[in-house]
Amino acid sequence: MPIRRFCALLGISALSAAFGTLSLDLTLTAAPAQAQGVAVPLDxxxxxxxxxxxxxxxRSDDRQSFVSMELESLPQSLSNPGDGLRFHVKLRxxxxxxxxxxxxVLxxxxxxHSAAEMRRIMALNAGAYTAAHYQAPVDFSLEPGESRExxxxxxxxSDQPGSFPIKDPGIYPIFFGLDGTTNHTGxxxxxxxxxxxxxxPLGGTNTNPGQPSAEETHDAEESATSSEVSGTGLSLVLPLSAYVDIIPGETGEAPGDTPLVxxxxxxxxxLSAGGRLGELLKTYKTYLQGENNPIRSSACLAIDPALLDAVHRMTKGYTVANSRPAIETSGQRLRDSWNSHNSQSGExxxxxxxxxQQWLDExxxxxxxxCVVSLPWANTDLNAVAASNNPWLMREALGRGPELISSILNTSTVENVVIPGNGYxxxxxxxxxxxxxxxxxxSVTDFSTKIEKDFEAEAQRRGTQNSQDSETSLNDENMPSSAPLAPPVPSLENAVSVLVAGxxxxxxxxxxxxxxxxxxxRAVSYHASLAASLGETGEHPDTPAxxxxxxxxxxRLDSPAARDSIAAGALAMSLTETSNQSQQHSGPVLMMPPAELSTSTAESILQTAASLYASGRAESxxxxxxLTPDPQQAAALNATPEAADNAPPTAxxxxxxxxxxxxxxxxxxxxxxxxGFSDDLTRLLSNDPxxxxxxxxxxxPLRQEVLRTLSVCDRHAASTYQAAVQRTGDRLKENRERLLALGRAVTLIPPGGVYTRTSDSSPLLVVAENRLPLPVETxxxxxxxxxxxxxxPGSVRIPASGSITVQLTPKxxxxxxxxQLQLWLSTGDGAAISSPVDITVQNRANFFSTSGLALIVLSALALILVFRVGRHSKRLKHRGVSHPAAAPFRPHYPDNEQNGPREPY
Known part of the structure; x- marks a missing residue:
């Protein structure tokens, strides 16, 4: 192993070991505002x-419980003090x-009055809930393993004895518990x-989640057009995202799309009826209908372009398989090998x-x-993408989505907006x-054309270099260096806004x-405590950073319905904070749910939003x-040091x-x-008109697969984190194998055995083969x-799906x-692509020193043998015996057989 690679590996191992030691001392105190990288995935x-x-x-009182409880239905709002509360409970x-x-026990x-304080009391035991107490017996017992509803x-x-008094408007934390007796515990x-x-009035009038009442809808429409309403501004982001399990190794085709596998x-x-995406879209349609609906004018669909691209391709037919067909080593074009049927892949x-098709139409x-806005491609982690220092990866993450969404949905998107999936x-x-x-x-074509031109310009800027390193970028043990291309600096009028937690x-x-x-x-912040409460919903609740x-x-100690009520209450409470002109959360409110929002949570928060608009507490x-500052805010922003040209980031x-x-x-x-290897491969290829x-x-698609492996989907949920880490590792490994196969598709085929030169000027002939669908300049x-x-030769152009003989002259x-020579193919700037091949060259100048001498000896022995055979033939002819080769065939017998002794030969 080269010293450079050994040292790099040693450094990584030392860093991993150090992290393993220091991780024992991790604390949960607030960290400084800086990158907090870790060497290896956390266990x-x-x-x-x-x-x-x-x-x-x-919540220590719930951790060791041997009774599971689900609140299947619970009231999220109480229209009038004195109304009864009704719960549907399932026990086991x-x-x-x-x-x-x-x-x-209630x-x-x-x-x-604060979402942050609300989150703290939600985490406390029963002793923190002292304002009211209610207890009611249950008329059954539970046997081991038994379930009851x-x-x-x-x-x-409050005037009724034994009631659960709630007489003033507000948002209340409720503790719902069960007491019981066993033989050993009492x-x-x-x-x-x-x-x-x-x-x-803060809670509205509808206590059935999932469907706004006709009265609420009418009141909401009236509030949207009433000039007397002056509530807190409320904007809603409604995400549509899901992880798409495309098999790694996909490459592009033209003129059509690559078949989806x-x-x-x-x-x-x-996508089907009853599925999360199908029901989520149905819920959005329910709450966004109506011409004067304030939810419709304040909501924006945040669409994952990777999901939309996959759904669009699904409408044309797709394949389910265990793996992609192996890339053939010879006799078949690469694009044909990927689209061929392979019974072993279980497709x-x-x-x-x-x-x-139905989902896409809706x-x-x-x-x-x-309103429509794009999420990063595959909801990828932008911090991880930036740490890779690959500009083409970041451009795919941020640039392709808006154009693709506009093309498929035939609508415009909100431009220059970045929504990091992890909130910072x-x-x-x-x-x-x-x-x-x-x-x-x-359009997508415009984006592709622009990025093609930019890549061509960057490749020319890199120039041609000579390299003696046969290692490809796939084997580079060093952390990525600075990015070769600097991103553009947007103008103040066309500024990029990144939405982050406050x-x-x-x-x-x-x-x-x-x-x-x-x-x-510029950063545009949203309510962090509200976003954290929204993230802790669904089947796999998140733990935001x-x-x-x-x-x-x-x-998960609380049932999904309970967590949905917390999210809805946090939304209403965040408007209460801002309407009171809280110093930290003054101004309008942006509702930022998790990208993989559940249907029940969407119904809960949209119902609450409808109630807030109807009551006048929220304004569309x-x-x-x-995202747009008013004139006073814009002037203050433009006066900051960070707004100056070439100013370094200081925030x-x-x-x-x-x-x-x-x-x-x-x-x-x-x-x-x-x-990096995808970039090297791109520079190796040449466009052909x-x-x-x-x-x-x-x-x-190779870059898009890397973005998919860095997705934050399932990464911030404790219940799915380990599976997400395993998925990342598996996909990176499989994608690497496919990239290596692509590298082997452009290769040198050396002459077999030892190549003997007849003179000092004799060329060395090797065949360069290209099984890619485009020509390569190597x-x-x-x-x-x-x-x-x-x-x-300075450069070798190998035709698409073809080969060419290359003449090399050794000195x-x-x-x-x-x-012993080792040869390989590289890009013009020296990035190795093909695997190295070994060639042994025999020099003619030393031909007579060893093997030449052996040949002379063999030739002399052959001449001696010919001379002796010739003399023997002459002797036989002198005796009257023709040459044995011309003598007629005569059977001969041993001396001891009955026919007598054999004749002389």
Missing amino acids: ITNPSVAVQWDNPAL NNGEERISNINV RRGEAQ FWVEAPTN TVQLTSQRFLLSAG LYSDDLADQ HPGSGSAAA LTSLASNT ITPATVRSLGWATSGSAQ NTVWDSNRVDRFTQLAPGI YANPDARYDA LSLSDY EVGSPYPDPGIISDTEILQASREA TIALTRYAFTA VVQYRAPSGVTLQT IPPEHDRT
Whole structure:
């Protein structure tokens, strides 16, 4: 192993070991606003890591419970004080003892006025809920393994004895628990959950989640047109995102799209009726209908372009398989090998084309009169992409999405907006956001043409270099260096806005929700506590990096319905904060749910939004208006030092607390290698006017696969983190194997055995083969002993799916007998592509020193033998015996046989 690679590996190993030691001392205090990288993916089973996900000091009374409880239905709002509360409860005894004397216990805390304080009380035990108490017996016992369902009703009239008094409007934290008796424990708290209850006009009038009442819809429409309403501005981001399990190794085709090959039909299930994406889109349509609907004018669909691209391709048919067909080594074109059928891959046609078409039609109809904005490609982690220092990777992450969405949905998108999936950016990411700028709406063709020209210009700028390193970028053990291309600097009028949680930006020059990070790049913050509560919903609740560790606990201790009520209550409470002109959260509110939003949560928060608009507490505000500073704010931003030309970023940005779902340095390094090799492969290829496919279009899916491996999907949920890490590792490994196969598609075929030169000027002939669908412009590189040189052509153009003979002239000193050469193909700037091949060259100058002498000896022996045979033939002829070869055949017998002695020969 080369010394350079050994030292690099040693350094990584030392860094990993150091991290493993230091991780035992991790604390949950606020971190400075800077990048917080880790060497390797964190092991969630390690106690020092697990505490970042779930503080064991919180909700301690529920952690050891042997009773599971689900609140199937619960009230989220109370229209009038005194109305009854009704709960549908499902219980299961998971212990080994019978439970009797079961009581339902309701406790209430004081009305909350801050989303942050609300999150803290949600994490506390029963002792924090002292404002009211209610207890009611349950008329059954639970045997071991038994499950029961029942309804609970509690009056809230404060004048009624034994009621659960709620008489003032507000948002209240509710403790719902169960007490019971076993033979060994006596009467103990069995389990409990928390939720929020909105009382009075703040909660609206509809207590059935999922469908706004006709009265609410009418009131909302009236409030939107009434000039007397002056509530807090509320803007809604409604995400549509899902992980797409495309099998790695996809490359581009032309003129049509590359056939889609998926690992499973999971996406089809999500798009179908009853699936998450299908029901989520249906929910959006329900709440966005109506001409004067304030939700419609304030909501913006945030679409994952990778998801939309996959759905669009599904409508044309797709394949489900275990793997892609292997790339043939010879006798077949590369593009044919990928699209050929391989029975060993277990492939079969996908079943979701019709569902995909219906979903796409409904989305197109909804997007035609609704705001649309693009998420990063595959909801990738922009901080990890920036750390890879690959500009083409960042351009794919930010630039392709808006144009693709506009093309497929035939609608415009909100431009120059970046929505990081993990809610924050690092200082190293700030400058890279310039790639999100666009002067005007462009089509996908325009984007592809522009990036093709930029890549050509960058390749020419790199020039031609000579390299003696046969290692490809896939084997580079060093962390990525600085990016070769600087992103553009947007103008102040065309500034890029990045939406981040409010507690991830520290800057003395902050202007309300705006912070100028660099020339043409500004951060626009949203309510961090609200976003954290929204993230803790669904089947796999998130633990956002910006969530305060004082309130981090396993959200699955509460049922989905309870967590939905917390999210809805946090939304209403965030408007209460801003209407009170809180110093930290003054101004309008942006609702930023998790990218993989569940249907039940969407119904809950949209119902709450409808109620807030109807009550006049919220005023419709578009996303564009939320992102745009008013004249006074714009003047203050332009006066900050960060707005000056060529000013370095000075604002502190980053996660304020440890990020348990952060993508590690080892994963970033591997992704950077693969992205770099994709760039090398692109520079190797050449465009041909007779071929519709371009070189960048051919390799673009390879970069998109790297973005997919760096996706934040499932990365910030404790229940899916380990599976997400495993998926990242597996996909990076499989993608690397496909990239190596692509490299082997452009190769040298050396002459077999030892190549003997007849003279010092004799050329060395090798065949260069290209099984890619585009021509390649390559350079032959070599490694040779000291004093040996090899004259190579400056550049070799190999036709698409063809081969060419390359003539090389070695200059070998006379004292060399046999010379070992190592040859490989590289790009013009020296990046190795093909695997090296070994060739042994026999020098003619030394031919008579060893093997030549042996040949002379053999020749002499042959002449002696011929001379002796000739003399023997003459002797036989002199005796009258013809040459044995001309003598007639005569049978002969041994002397001891009856026919007598054999005749002389």
